[in-house]
Amino acid sequence: MSVQDYSETFTVPFYECDAAGTLHLSALMNHLVLCSEQQLTSLDVGPKFMLSLGMGWVTTQYQIEITRLPQLHEQVRVVTRATQYNKFFCYRDFWLYDDQDNELAFVRSVWVVISFATRKMVHLPEVLTAKIASEFKPEVVRFPRIPKVDWTKADNLNKVFRVRYFDIDTNHHVNNAHYFDWMLDSLPLAFLKSHTVKSMSIKYDNEVTYGDEIVSRAQLNELTSHHQIRNGEQLAAEATITWQ
Amino acid sequence: MSVQDYSETFTVPFYECDAAGTLHLSALMNHLVLCSEQQLTSLDVGPKFMLSLGMGWVTTQYQIEITRLPQLHEQVRVVTRATQYNKFFCYRDFWLYDDQDNELAFVRSVWVVISFATRKMVHLPEVLTAKIASEFKPEVVRFPRIPKVDWTKADNLNKVFRVRYFDIDTNHHVNNAHYFDWMLDSLPLAFLKSHTVKSMSIKYDNEVTYGDEIVSRAQLNELTSHHQIRNGEQLAAEATITWQ
Known part of the structure; x- marks a missing residue:
């Protein structure tokens, strides 16, 4: 086909x-x-x-x-x-x-x-x-790796979000798009107002559900930011963003 | 015209x-x-x-x-x-x-x-x-009054929401639609799953701005719920909803 x-x-x-x-x-x-x-x-x-x-x-x-x-x-x-x-x-x-x-x-x-x-x-x-699909190819396509980040440092940006009723979609899980808002919203207002996303790698690891209190944590180093959505001990998603 | x-x-x-x-x-x-x-x-x-x-x-x-x-x-x-x-x-x-x-x-x-x-x-x-506009008529059109509610009672439902970067629209205020989510999300999950809005009166009183922590408080009495969005001492919006 x-x-x-x-x-x-x-x-x-x-x-x-x-x-x-x-x-x-x-x-x-x-x-x-x-x-x-x-x-x-x-x-x-x-x-x-x-x-x-x-x-x-x-x-x-x-x-x-x-x-x-x-x-x-x-x-x-x-x-x-x-x-x-x-x-x-x-x-x-x-x-x-x-x-x-x-x-x-x-x-x-x-x-x-x-x-x-x-x-x-x-x-x-x-x-x-x-x-x-156009073509069956047995190999797994490689995406850019999301770099390991030392999250034990004290200078992480952190915001807590409670998963809301209206975050849950008809697949009975949180629409992926909300993770973008959670991640970006953890950055300082002045930065968000003066920069736009140039590239972003995001990987979803575990589902979150209604009522969960997730932590959106970030590290911002000049024009790169690293992000994790943590749900208690569990990693829900991680991302790296470059900004312009 | x-x-x-x-x-x-x-x-x-x-x-x-x-x-x-x-x-x-x-x-x-x-x-x-x-x-x-x-x-x-x-x-x-x-x-x-x-x-x-x-x-x-x-x-x-x-x-x-x-x-x-x-x-x-x-x-x-x-x-x-x-x-x-x-x-x-x-x-x-x-x-x-x-x-x-x-x-x-x-x-x-x-x-x-x-x-x-x-x-x-x-x-x-x-x-x-x-x-x-079709017609100039000097009178103020009356909408149904939102009833006075005793909010000093202890059994209010309360949820806190932080106004997010992406809640702010191009008019530089919070898009009115977010108030609906804040109000409804304060009700219990089981109720939201089993009921739908039949009618709603909502009145906006004061703007809220980025970073504000607002309280969405509600009282639910059978098929009627009363709602206020409080921003500190200030009333931001109030509503009454009937459910079916």
Whole structure:
């Protein structure tokens, strides 16, 4: 089956923008995932079909490169393509373009399918891979490693977030996009106001659930920040961001 | 000038739904406001024009009646109409319909225009009212009163929320929609899972700003809940909700 691209346009609404009128990173990621969901729906293997299998897609990793995030009222276009898959992992790329076809962002992602009954990952069902993926390649694609950081130092930035009712999505877990807000919100206001994300590697390790009090901790070294979401003793997610 | 209706359709995306696959009330309110913004833009008095005046629209009150909130992937239609105005207040109604033209929600709202320089309300500029409002009527339209509640009782439900960087919108204040999440999230999980909002009166009193720690306090009596958002000694917003 040949590689299939799928695209959607959207106009950036006020409620997805920060004080500078720039699209939230979390909102961008929601729109990317929505575009891939719509591609799957167009191939008759969308969320309803997944539900009938008792399964759902979960992202485990993103590698994000941003030229600029779009502005309030700007019309932009998302393009997505499932690039390759193996027994457990499906790899998918996303591009964001402005209305002059300038590339605003490029995102690589890793997806797995979980069983709702066990919350554990399963082999990618052939009924899916036959439709969505361009090519089976047995190897695991390497993403940039998130560097080890010494979190025992005293100068970590820390903010506590309680997982709210409205953070939980229809997959009964926290929508991945919230992790972006938790991570970025832990940085100082003055820094957030004067810098934008240039690149970000994020890896999801363990689910968090309603009522959990998670700690978003960060270290900021000039134009690089390191992030962890801790849920008690457990690592929920980690990331590295470079800023411009 | 005759009454003008304006409508927009949207499809409910996964990232605006709760675990039951129902649209968040806060997301509905965002879509309503977006629809009125698009009407104003179509009349050449949209947000860019307001910015050129150094002014912005702010909601002070909503009266919300809900038959049902739409479900994930459902296509719905918002209709809005500015019904009347006086020297300071513009009144606007909204309707939400499903694809069979069944009414899902009806919302009345009160709007004022603030100066960004002073953050205080100003007379509605005639350049706006000439375009948007059907009729000048000097009287102040009465909305249902939010009942006085004895908050000194010990059995209040309380949750603390810190105003986050991404809660602040391009008007440099907290997007009104967040108040819905703060208020509802203060109620017990089991109640939220088994009930939906039937009607809600909400009134905004004072702005909150980045970093503020607000208390969302509630009293729940069978199918009615009372809510206040307190910012220290100050009342930020209050509401009454009936549930079904």
